[in-house]
Amino acid sequence: MAEEIKTGCYICTGCGIGERLDDKQMQTIATRDGKAKFVKSHQFLCSDDGVKTINDDIKSEQLNRLVIAGCSRRAKMNTFEFDNIPTSRANIREGVIWVRPDNDESSETTQEMANDYIRMACAEARTMKQVAPSEEQSTINKNILIVGGGIAGLTAAIEASKAGYQSSIVEKSGKLGGFVANLYKSIPHKSPYNEPQETQIENLIKTAEDDRNITIYLDSIVSKTEGAPGRFEADITKESGASKTHKFGAIIQNNGFTQFDANILDEFSYKTQKNVITQSELESIAKKGKGKIQKPDGKGEIKTAVFIQCAGQRSDKENHLSYCSGFCCSTSIKQAMYFKEQNPDIDTIIMYDDLRVPGVAGEDFYRAGQKKGIVFSKAKVSQVTGDGDNLKVEFKDLILDEDTAISADLVVLATGLVANSGPDPYATPIELDADGKEIENPEVQKIDVTESVLNLQYRQGTDLPHLKNGFTDSHFICFPYETRRTGIYAAGPVRRPMDILQTKDDATGAVMRAISVIENSNKGRAQFPRSGDLSFPEFRKEGCTQCKRCTVECPFGAINEDEKGYPIFNEARCRRCGTCMGACPVRVISFANYSVETVNQQIKNCDMPDEFDEKPRILVLACENDAYPALDMAAQNRIEYSAYARIIPVRCLGSTSVSWITDALNSGYDGIVMMGCKKGDDYQCHFVKGSEMAHERMAKVGDTLESLQLESERVAVHEVAISDIQTAPALIEDMAKVVEKVGMNPFKF
Amino acid sequence: MSDMINQYRNNFLKEVESKVEEGEWVKNCMQCGVCAGSCPLGDAWEHTPQKIFMMIRAGKKQEVLSSDAMWMCTSCYNCIVRCPRELPITHIMHGLAHYAKRLGLAPKNNPTLKFAQIFWNNLTKTGRVNELKVGLSLYFMNGFVEGIKTSLKMQKVGLNMIKNKRFSIAEAWGGHSVKDKSGLHKMLKKAYDLESARVDK
Incomplete structure (x- = not known):
């Protein structure tokens, strides 16, 4: 490399660092071991004076790498950001003095700890490169594609327009309004939450139709989507077959839900009895009669209406829904009020197992229903049968604990919703045995035959991945709306059960995300969690073996393949987690400022005492999103841990290369602790699959250990949440105990 | 069948509302069971207040009014204090007892x-x-x-x-x-x- 590396190392002695550590010694280390060209101590480095000193030195000494030794890299982030100069932070405050006791007997190991962090930071800085701007930014299109013209789509389009962004709504049916357009009235969304209110969907449709920023495509679908945020190209195909390609900056998928099919509910005689209907059928009747509800068979008046909650829902029966659809209880209260509005003497009985009224109307609406004389009965309905003109509802009253029955003129089933997600790209095909019969495997998700919604031309499938129960995965715990395909957002009941008001909020939120991704990709910056990161993955083509592991393992489907099987990184789709880097068996993928080498150098540049010194070394690879802050917070609480631990933050545990583990063991580390986020269905991993990938890869590391004739306990992988401030240091302590038990690593030299 | 017709209708609930002291509160019970759990004599009752309220809604007039449950109330007011829906349960119990007595349905020899x-x-x-x-x-x-x-x-x-x-x-x-x-x-x-x-x- 042509460029001469000039590292400036700045050691802060504020916050008590100066009293606890010998900064002269650290300066020597930085110059001698860290090969820093310029070393300085400062009493208060984050002050204006301190930062000015650094800036002046950058100019006068032509420094092009910086090491800041002081607080954690999570503190004073903006203060120590220098115009495209790779900067490494040696964490000698949270990482050293705050986790070690202040006494004579531990002062030696504490100083050694700090010295190591200086060495490691200098090594990291030396191997980091300057981030060159991405070449990918072409002409950015700022239009938003909205798939679905229901309440969510309309809200999203109107909100986008208010923010000055153009959008196109693609609606499969011939009219806008979706499910809400069929409703007579909605659950109240304004105080005092005691009456059903107008849906106002007509106003919303009119506003959207009149808005010049909104283009509406009816009877249309998205037949092909390719590209990346800022440069999506989508084919919008009309029912007639006419198709045209349009450019978009971001996509919102809000294609809602389908009603659960009540035909399979034989126990409630839905198929055979005319007067057994679903909630949405009742809405249509009420809408048609402008509030007057006629008996579906036309014979006589309705005197008693029974509502059966959780019909085919929250059930473990086959083909039933296992989850709660969230809106049905409030809907039944609302519909019972339709009857009370018509005639207060009509008996309305709601049979529920657990009454759940989420949302703003919530308890107020429930109470209003009780005041109007709706009878609520905690009951388990066993069957509904026809008895001449009457229906007979047999049930068990769960409060009075008795089997009983009542007659009714109308039975309304609360059947719930099924998300209109596209086929899950990660579903495993059904396995057939020799006779062509399906092999039952509850672990394997059944592949669905639903039509694709987005028709993505991605390496990893045509649609957004699911989480469970067929809902489109959106990062529910940290970043709602954020799916596993950057620039494509999910809003409304397609991502989780919700009511109208929640759907509108959701659509608004998704538009905000869409706008932010457009603006970020315009500047070549990452979307969160690494917001604003300008680095992006690069690969050395000569070394690539076309194994396709990176294209398969990328949690965001960001990487496509060319015809020869080489990866094509779509930078705007990339979230910079580095999972591809960890996946690459030949280590050719790297970021300018984060690579296999930057971490490897940190591992190797730690001073390794020989076997008889009785000073083991424990390498900790901690996820920078959760585990590292947990350790920082533990330090703020002065929770002590072993002086033999050396902590290296990683972008995601998924970016961990197996070579780091083998190299660390080969160079004498006695134990390795890896801390990633919670994985599985209720994952907390910021990159969704990163932690899971790491766990999977590290499960195989046992073989490596065996070949080195080392004990498998020396490597531990843990799930650590950001709140685990007691557990995280304890895990390090546990490893120290393990090392004590199994002895020192024989590979020290 | 005739039983079925009168069950879970509003008839008895409406009767209680208009004729029993504080009876208009009964429909507001949300069946959480806190009253039943709070009653120091709960075990001795034939029906807990929670059940009494459900029986009223289920239209079980005879069973409710001839029960000795309401007569067991010692007016400790635990239920009133704890009811999340703020029902004056103690008063309703006395109201029901009084109404039962008036109709001659109260248990003799209680x-x-x-x-x-x-x-x-x-x-x-x-x-x-x-x-x-x-x-x-x-x-x-x-x-x-x-x-x-x-x-x-x-x-x-x-x-x-x-x-x-x-x-x-x-x-x-x-x-x-x-x-x-x-x-x-x-x-x-x-x-x-x-x-x-x-x-x-």
């Missing part, structure tokens, strides 16, 4: 009922409770023989109370009363008429 009747009769006569007479009526509530037995058993307590001037033998002849006895009786009559107008309509 000791609480008997005592309440004795106390009421005693109090309304003069406007003051005649402790001697209340006590003796209570002893003899279940017949002469038992009355003598109980009196002998309580002899010592009674004598001590007299000694300490807690009550007076003189109460046996007339006893003390309010100044305007006829005014009191008029007032009670008026109250009874008002209640009847509501309940018997």
Whole structure:
């Protein structure tokens, strides 16, 4: 490399660092071991004076790498950001003095700890490169594609327009309004939450139709989507077959839900009895009669209406829904009020197992229903049968604990919703045995035959991945709306059960995300969690073996393949987690400022005492999103841990290369602790699959250990949440105990 | 079938609302069961307040009003304090008991009922409770023989109370009363008429 590396190392002695550590010694280390060209101590480095000193030195000494030794890299982030100069932070405050006791007997190991962090930071800085701007930014299109013209789509389009962004709504049916357009009235969304209110969907449709920023495509679908945020190209195909390609900056998928099919509910005689209907059928009747509800068979008046909650829902029966659809209880209260509005003497009985009224109307609406004389009965309905003109509802009253029955003129089933997600790209095909019969495997998700919604031309499938129960995965715990395909957002009941008001909020939120991704990709910056990161993955083509592991393992489907099987990184789709880097068996993928080498150098540049010194070394690879802050917070609480631990933050545990583990063991580390986020269905991993990938890869590391004739306990992988401030240091302590038990690593030299 | 028609209808609920004191609250019960769990005598009740409310909604008039459950209430007010829907449960229980008595459905020989009747009769006569007479009526509530037995058993307590001037033998002849006895009786009559107008309509 042509460029001469000039590292400036700045050691802060504020916050008590100066009293606890010998900064002269650290300066020597930085110059001698860290090969820093310029070393300085400062009493208060984050002050204006301190930062000015650094800036002046950058100019006068032509420094092009910086090491800041002081607080954690999570503190004073903006203060120590220098115009495209790779900067490494040696964490000698949270990482050293705050986790070690202040006494004579531990002062030696504490100083050694700090010295190591200086060495490691200098090594990291030396191997980091300057981030060159991405070449990918072409002409950015700022239009938003909205798939679905229901309440969510309309809200999203109107909100986008208010923010000055153009959008196109693609609606499969011939009219806008979706499910809400069929409703007579909605659950109240304004105080005092005691009456059903107008849906106002007509106003919303009119506003959207009149808005010049909104283009509406009816009877249309998205037949092909390719590209990346800022440069999506989508084919919008009309029912007639006419198709045209349009450019978009971001996509919102809000294609809602389908009603659960009540035909399979034989126990409630839905198929055979005319007067057994679903909630949405009742809405249509009420809408048609402008509030007057006629008996579906036309014979006589309705005197008693029974509502059966959780019909085919929250059930473990086959083909039933296992989850709660969230809106049905409030809907039944609302519909019972339709009857009370018509005639207060009509008996309305709601049979529920657990009454759940989420949302703003919530308890107020429930109470209003009780005041109007709706009878609520905690009951388990066993069957509904026809008895001449009457229906007979047999049930068990769960409060009075008795089997009983009542007659009714109308039975309304609360059947719930099924998300209109596209086929899950990660579903495993059904396995057939020799006779062509399906092999039952509850672990394997059944592949669905639903039509694709987005028709993505991605390496990893045509649609957004699911989480469970067929809902489109959106990062529910940290970043709602954020799916596993950057620039494509999910809003409304397609991502989780919700009511109208929640759907509108959701659509608004998704538009905000869409706008932010457009603006970020315009500047070549990452979307969160690494917001604003300008680095992006690069690969050395000569070394690539076309194994396709990176294209398969990328949690965001960001990487496509060319015809020869080489990866094509779509930078705007990339979230910079580095999972591809960890996946690459030949280590050719790297970021300018984060690579296999930057971490490897940190591992190797730690001073390794020989076997008889009785000073083991424990390498900790901690996820920078959760585990590292947990350790920082533990330090703020002065929770002590072993002086033999050396902590290296990683972008995601998924970016961990197996070579780091083998190299660390080969160079004498006695134990390795890896801390990633919670994985599985209720994952907390910021990159969704990163932690899971790491766990999977590290499960195989046992073989490596065996070949080195080392004990498998020396490597531990843990799930650590950001709140685990007691557990995280304890895990390090546990490893120290393990090392004590199994002895020192024989590979020290 | 006829049973089925009257079940879970609003008939009895509406009757309770219009005729039972504080009965309009019953529909607001959300069946959480906190009252049942809070009642210190809950185990002894035939039906807990929670169940009573559900039975009212289920239209079980006979079962509710002939039950001895409401008569077990000691007015400790635990349920009222704890009810998340702020139902005046204690008052509703007394209201139901009173309504059952009025309709003649209350369980015969219920000791609480008997005592309440004795106390009421005693109090309304003069406007003051005649402790001697209340006590003796209570002893003899279940017949002469038992009355003598109980009196002998309580002899010592009674004598001590007299000694300490807690009550007076003189109460046996007339006893003390309010100044305007006829005014009191008029007032009670008026109250009874008002209640009847509501309940018997």
